[in-house]
Amino acid sequence: AIDPQFEQNRELEGQEHGVDVWGPTDPPEELGIRGTHVAVDFDICIADGACLEDCPVDVFEWVDTPDHPESEIKVNPTNEDQCIDCMLCVDVCPVDAIDVDPG
Numbered sequence: 001a002i003d004p005q006f007e008q009n010r011e012l013e014g015q016e017h018g019v020d021v022w023g024p025t026d027p028p029e030e031l032g033i034r035g036t037h038v039a040v041d042f043d044i045c046i047a048d049g050a051c052l053e054d055c056p057v058d059v060f061e062w063v064d065t066p067d068h069p070e071s072e073i074k075v076n077p078t079n080e081d082q083c084i085d086c087m088l089c090v091d092v093c094p095v096d097a098i099d100v101d102p103g
């Protein structure tokens with residue numbers, strides 16, 4: 001599961017697709033955690049898609065991640081500033097790849 005303390009335990013490496021990238025990263029196999037308020041661990045995400053389908057405010061967008069061992073697409077939290085903290089995405093993800101921090 002995603003580490004809910006990632007902001008303490010990881011380093012901010014920059015931005016991609018409009019959201020923060022928390023390392024370590026070593027593409028294409030290791031992509032890190034993407035986003036901060038709505039955070040998706042790209043190395044855990046298996047592209048199930050339930051988060052994207054259920055989010056009432058369309059926070060997520062697919063991005064291509066060719067040659068990643070878990071899946072070749074991932075959900076980027078592009079519109080994380082729109083999040084209303086409903087926690088649906090956290091609840092539906094089968095691999096616990098998402099952390100939403102209402103704080």
Ligand code: SF4
Pocket residue numbers: 038051054055056057058059082083084085086087088089090100
């Ligand atoms: Fe969307 Fe709710 Fe997840 Fe926020 S907590 S990203 S509003 S599903």
Ligand code: F3S
Pocket residue numbers: 040044045046047048049050051052074075092093094095096097098
């Ligand atoms: Fe990935 Fe979980 Fe969404 S596997 S696509 S973060 S439901």
